Amino acid sequence: MSEVVSYNREGNIGVITVNYPPVNALGQAVRSGLLAALEQGQKDTEAKALLLVCEGRTFIAGADIREFGKPMQEPTLPTLVNTFENSDKPLVAAIHGTALGGGLETALSCHYRVAVSSAKVGLPEVKLGLLPGAGGTQRLPRLTGAQKALEMITTGEFVGANDALALGILDAVEEGDDIRAVGMAYAQKVVDEGKPVRRVRDITDKIDADKGSDVFDQFRDELKKRARGLFSPFKCVDAVEAAFNLPFDEGMKRERELFMECMESPQRAGLIHSFFGEREVSKVKGLPKDTPVRDVKSVGIIGAGTMGGGIAMNFVNVGIPVTIVEVKQDALDKGLAIIRRNYENSAKKGKLTQEQVEQRMALITTSLTYDDFRDVDLVIEAVFEDMAIKKEIFAKLDEVCKPGAILASNTSTLDIDEIASATKRPEDVVGMHFFSPANVMKLLENVRGSKTSDEVKATVMAVAKKIKKVGVMVGNCYGFVGNRMLHKRGTEAMSLVDEGATPQQVDKVLTDLGFPMGQFAMSDLAGIDVGYRIREERRKAGEDIPASWMDKLAEQGRLGQKTQAGVYKYEEGSRKPIPDPEVEQLIEQFRKEQGITPREITDQEILERCVYVMINEGAKILEEGIADRPLDIDIVWIYGYGFPAYRGGPMFWADQEGLDTILSAVKKYQDTVGGEQWEPAALLEKLVAEGRKFADL
Numbered sequence: 001m002s003e004v005v006s007y008n009r010e011g012n013i014g015v016i017t018v019n020y021p022p023v024n025a026l027g028q029a030v031r032s033g034l035l036a037a038l039e040q041g042q043k044d045t046e047a048k049a050l051l052l053v054c055e056g057r058t059f060i061a062g063a064d065i066r067e068f069g070k071p072m073q074e075p076t077l078p079t080l081v082n083t084f085e086n087s088d089k090p091l092v093a094a095i096h097g098t099a100l101g102g103g104l105e106t107a108l109s110c111h112y113r114v115a116v117s118s119a120k121v122g123l124p125e126v127k128l129g130l131l132p133g134a135g136g137t138q139r140l141p142r143l144t145g146a147q148k149a150l151e152m153i154t155t156g157e158f159v160g161a162n163d164a165l166a167l168g169i170l171d172a173v174e175e176g177d178d179i180r181a182v183g184m185a186y187a188q189k190v191v192d193e194g195k196p197v198r199r200v201r202d203i204t205d206k207i208d209a210d211k212g213s214d215v216f217d218q219f220r221d222e223l224k225k226r227a228r229g230l231f232s233p234f235k236c237v238d239a240v241e242a243a244f245n246l247p248f249d250e251g252m253k254r255e256r257e258l259f260m261e262c263m264e265s266p267q268r269a270g271l272i273h274s275f276f277g278e279r280e281v282s283k284v285k286g287l288p289k290d291t292p293v294r295d296v297k298s299v300g301i302i303g304a305g306t307m308g309g310g311i312a313m314n315f316v317n318v319g320i321p322v323t324i325v326e327v328k329q330d331a332l333d334k335g336l337a338i339i340r341r342n343y344e345n346s347a348k349k350g351k352l353t354q355e356q357v358e359q360r361m362a363l364i365t366t367s368l369t370y371d372d373f374r375d376v377d378l379v380i381e382a383v384f385e386d387m388a389i390k391k392e393i394f395a396k397l398d399e400v401c402k403p404g405a406i407l408a409s410n411t412s413t414l415d416i417d418e419i420a421s422a423t424k425r426p427e428d429v430v431g432m433h434f435f436s437p438a439n440v441m442k443l444l445e446n447v448r449g450s451k452t453s454d455e456v457k458a459t460v461m462a463v464a465k466k467i468k469k470v471g472v473m474v475g476n477c478y479g480f481v482g483n484r485m486l487h488k489r490g491t492e493a494m495s496l497v498d499e500g501a502t503p504q505q506v507d508k509v510l511t512d513l514g515f516p517m518g519q520f521a522m523s524d525l526a527g528i529d530v531g532y533r534i535r536e537e538r539r540k541a542g543e544d545i546p547a548s549w550m551d552k553l554a555e556q557g558r559l560g561q562k563t564q565a566g567v568y569k570y571e572e573g574s575r576k577p578i579p580d581p582e583v584e585q586l587i588e589q590f591r592k593e594q595g596i597t598p599r600e601i602t603d604q605e606i607l608e609r610c611v612y613v614m615i616n617e618g619a620k621i622l623e624e625g626i627a628d629r630p631l632d633i634d635i636v637w638i639y640g641y642g643f644p645a646y647r648g649g650p651m652f653w654a655d656q657e658g659l660d661t662i663l664s665a666v667k668k669y670q671d672t673v674g675g676e677q678w679e680p681a682a683l684l685e686k687l688v689a690e691g692r693k694f695a696d697l
């Protein structure tokens, strides 16, 4: 028998134990071990019932995702679950932690399920571009009916043990954390009460009740909005519907076919890359795992604006008190009122109790003086992008803050080393770039300065985890990883409109690729003045930034959503961008002034110029060591800018497009469009010459 699964008998209960850290995933060794253990249990004449239980922090968390995309090895998971269900002896699954995907499917193939109250169950395959492929789509609806099964399978959301009990997924829930004792007690009850083998496949009352229901079509309609561009959610509905239209064995076959379609889809590869990428980014290259981490028990924030307020919420949400400092009392009052309004809104939606709202608000202290930062462990500066002001602030922080306090800037573009130079402790200075809205967006781009200490780097990565963000460590340069690439895309998008495209055509190409919004809708959301100010600053600094029709928008006070007019116009209370003939005229006028004769621009050219330009820049970012690995860039773009996770991020997507295709387009635009953004990255040329991909780095 494999070491990862063992069999032993306790009294008249045969116990099958899985012990495959960290999450007891169903790799080949576990699958074959489980079959062997089951066989042993069947043969053990003293065993009257069998118990499946797991060691470590969780029940089985699913198939072993690392095996996907490789040739399948016997025994397969469907074979395993069918063999389990066919057991002649009653089988009990005892669940703690999370029973997910193939893990829940294995539990569903047992005849009874008991869990501790902290346990959760779910079928999250859809988040990996898959559907439950070991009977989940056939067995779950037999217990819950169509509606709930469709909800769980198409969202992948987890359900707590008590809810799972109410839904009929579990048979019993017990308090406590000794899962083996809970499982043994239940199995003993099964034996003592002579409970029969009860196979989920044979439970048909809910199937009969929902047969012919229009819930499937309703779900498909709903998914057209909720899961735009995605492949597997629709296949999930097809598979669940099969449970209602076909006999069990045929339903299983249909599920398998649909599962294989998903497995072969590029979306599955992209989503699994995102899954592992999200976890890999926490392992920073060159930063030893055992680097000491400083305790962050209190935080100071400079600026009570949208950004400062959003940042503060992240900390109070996890119980860390914050002190917000502003120059004027009314700015503090205004900021605090917005934070309260956000929490009150969550309370209205039932996400927080009124008591929790008050608890959170009580964790916020406001002040007009930096002296109140004397005892904090971390200060985050979130004032507007002005180097002189930032340096002044950091010099003051250096005077006031205790030794060992981390001094962070939320700058989105400026030089961290220059900011650090205003202090006598550059080793404690770091960038912590939050994305707006800071209480919602999952990315935290942590920026290392040349003197930032390892301890500070490790601490800000730990802080990201603590506040439930995905932290990515990047190097110091203009715009870091995310905005540096975004600015290249923005410049190309503006030029494309100069040359003849419409803003809505550019945006549509990007939303068709899977971005939640296009470049110009995003500019309207962020504020047209933001980009304008950056361009003006760079012009003042002597950079050759050409005039743009977008400058005219800013000069006319069309600042985006906040003025209900920007690149698009907006109806009162709506965020829906509406193309505006006035802007068309403004663009036409601009072209005339510049002597540009507009030409027809294809969607393909828009895609290449907006996205390939980012990839070329991404390659330069890698060359310069600003990002350690292509996956760091992918995760920045997925979590900070809405690059579709199912495409795996820009660098992963580039590998799928073909680096040779991208390089030849880059060279073409170097000749036709010009500019440093089209100078091919040496790394891109090298990879193409060697026939390698970003994934090979």
Ligand code: 3H9
Binding pocket: 022, 023, 025, 058, 061, 062, 063, 064, 065, 066, 077, 078, 098, 100, 101, 102, 103, 105, 124, 125, 128, 130, 131, 132, 133, 134, 136, 276, 279, 280
């Ligand atoms: C499936 O089951 C298909 C079937 O329907 C049909 C097949 C025919 N495999 O997230 P964490 C690793 S699809 C391999 O940091 P947490 C993870 O990479 C599967 N490895 O911990 C990490 O490794 P490292 C359906 C896995 O406590 C370590 O475990 N199941 C798997 O925050 C710790 O993970 C899912 O989609 C796996 N399945 O969260 C569940 N899962 O330390 C996916 C995790 O080297 N997993 N690892 O970086 C999760 O949602 C979370 O990991 C979990 C734990 C909630 C379990």
